[in-house]
Amino acid sequence: MRRSRTSYLMIVLAIAGTFCTTGFTSGPRTPATASASVPSAGIDPVDGIGMIYPTKPGGQVWHLSANPSGDPRLDGTPMTSNPDGTFTVRDIKTRIGISTTTYDQRTQEGSLTWRQPDLRFQGFMHDANDWRDVEITGYVRYVSGNDGDAFTWYARGGRHTGEGVAPEACWGTAYKGDLRFSDGGVKFEKEIYHDGGAGYAKGSYQGGGATIKGKMVGFKMVMYNIPGGVRLEAYLDRANNGTWTLVSTRDDTGGWSIDTANPCGGTRDEKVTWGGPKAAFRWDEATRVDLAKLSVREIAPGSEAACPAKLASAGVTASTWEDINPPSNATDGNLATRWSGSGSGAYLTLDMGASRAVCGVNVAWYQGDVRWNDYTVYTSTDNVTYTKAAEGRSSGTTLNPEPYRFAQRQARYVRIAWWNSSAGNGWASITEAAAFGAS
Numbered sequence: 001m002r003r004s005r006t007s008y009l010m011i012v013l014a015i016a017g018t019f020c021t022t023g024f025t026s027g028p029r030t031p032a033t034a035s036a037s038v039p040s041a042g043i044d045p046v047d048g049i050g051m052i053y054p055t056k057p058g059g060q061v062w063h064l065s066a067n068p069s070g071d072p073r074l075d076g077t078p079m080t081s082n083p084d085g086t087f088t089v090r091d092i093k094t095r096i097g098i099s100t101t102t103y104d105q106r107t108q109e110g111s112l113t114w115r116q117p118d119l120r121f122q123g124f125m126h127d128a129n130d131w132r133d134v135e136i137t138g139y140v141r142y143v144s145g146n147d148g149d150a151f152t153w154y155a156r157g158g159r160h161t162g163e164g165v166a167p168e169a170c171w172g173t174a175y176k177g178d179l180r181f182s183d184g185g186v187k188f189e190k191e192i193y194h195d196g197g198a199g200y201a202k203g204s205y206q207g208g209g210a211t212i213k214g215k216m217v218g219f220k221m222v223m224y225n226i227p228g229g230v231r232l233e234a235y236l237d238r239a240n241n242g243t244w245t246l247v248s249t250r251d252d253t254g255g256w257s258i259d260t261a262n263p264c265g266g267t268r269d270e271k272v273t274w275g276g277p278k279a280a281f282r283w284d285e286a287t288r289v290d291l292a293k294l295s296v297r298e299i300a301p302g303s304e305a306a307c308p309a310k311l312a313s314a315g316v317t318a319s320t321w322e323d324i325n326p327p328s329n330a331t332d333g334n335l336a337t338r339w340s341g342s343g344s345g346a347y348l349t350l351d352m353g354a355s356r357a358v359c360g361v362n363v364a365w366y367q368g369d370v371r372w373n374d375y376t377v378y379t380s381t382d383n384v385t386y387t388k389a390a391e392g393r394s395s396g397t398t399l400n401p402e403p404y405r406f407a408q409r410q411a412r413y414v415r416i417a418w419w420n421s422s423a424g425n426g427w428a429s430i431t432e433a434a435a436f437g438a439s
């Protein structure tokens with residue numbers, strides 16, 4: 001199988017990571033437990049923390065430096081450094097903002113796009129470098145304060161201000177992940193405009209247990225666009241040992257609404273599909289918090305690197321085939337043999353034998369270097385109901401497998417339906433097909 005340069009890099013990083021310290025403690029460093037818990041995208045080479053998704057090549061990244069006060073991209077609450085490499089914040093209204101490399105809040109805030117129909121179309125508030133598909137990470141220890149609040153990591157807007165009045169209030173769009181002090185529960189919120197609580201589409205806490213007071217805990221908020229909306233994921237490293245667990249996920253594909261009218265020209269359930277120039281870490285009601293390893297990375301969630309593992313096929317069938325080119329030819333590992341089926345809508349179905357976490361297929365097309373093919377990929381848990389996962393036109397430039405990636409879901413069956421090709425002869429012909437997962 002073809003493997004990209006990026007995939008090799010991620011494997012090297014993942015292997016290297018098993019020898020690194022990925023946790024963070026206030027006392028002596030504790031080696032991470034090297035285990036299957038190493039995140040699928042490997043270890044961040046800057047700070048040694050596990051990555052759920054790979055950094056987008058050429059994408060925006062920010063890491064907390066040893067000298068935060070000298071960082072022009074960081075604004076907000078000051079922090080003091082500790083001998084062990086952590087920082088301490090003592091502010092009951094902590095706001096730590098992170099700008100992209102091309103945003104200067106002092107001079108450019110007034111020219112941000114704020115009307116939501118425009119944002120929907122444009123895809124960003126300031127420029128194409130805006131934080132949109134991001135993995136926001138931080139280790140935090142809630143030491144003292146009023147237990148009623150939560151750590152909140154968020155992105156997809158600018159400065160949050162304006163108290164309901166456009167345009168300022170419209171800079172304050174966000175998806176937010178909250179980690180509650182009192183029980184370690186996590187929830188998502190969507191801020192459609194900034195006005196205290198009025199602009200929020202609310203969520204409810206999940207996964208709570210023991211208080212996180214006094215413990216260094218890793219918290220990640222991940223957001224990325226998917227077909228039809230936005231996916232949110234929250235991860236915790238509760239034991240501070242590099243073991244990241246998915247605690248909550250939510251897809252915003254419509255219907256997640258505010259109770260009030262939207263002053264920014266959008267709908268009450270507006271999906272915040274655009275990027276914004278500020279990402280942020282915030283909390284209230286804590287008189288002391290220790291923190292470390294804050295980062296914001298623009299991610300490539302739909303990339304080959306995020307979905308690198310070929311899933312074994314337990315069987316392959318097709319809607320139609322010619323005797324000399326049966327469906328089994330599509331999974332024999334030989335690019336010189338093929339399945340061929342006649343007619344628009346002909347399909348090939350891979351059966352993995354059991355439900356798996358699936359995030360893509362690789363398809364090699366017969367004469368794929370001289371023809372394009374229009375296709376749709378579907379997944380199913382029961383071989384009855386199929387859900388569209390991806391569709392498009394093959395490149396027409398390669399005989400090698402082409403990667404078609406989509407948002408991860410559980411499925412036993414993956415179907416590739418064929419509609420048309422530039423050959424115009426009515427034949428679907430695939431030399432090799434395989435389903436892929438994150439691990």
Ligand SMILES: [Ca+2]
Pocket residue numbers: 329330331332333334335336337338431432
């Ligand atoms: Ca073959």
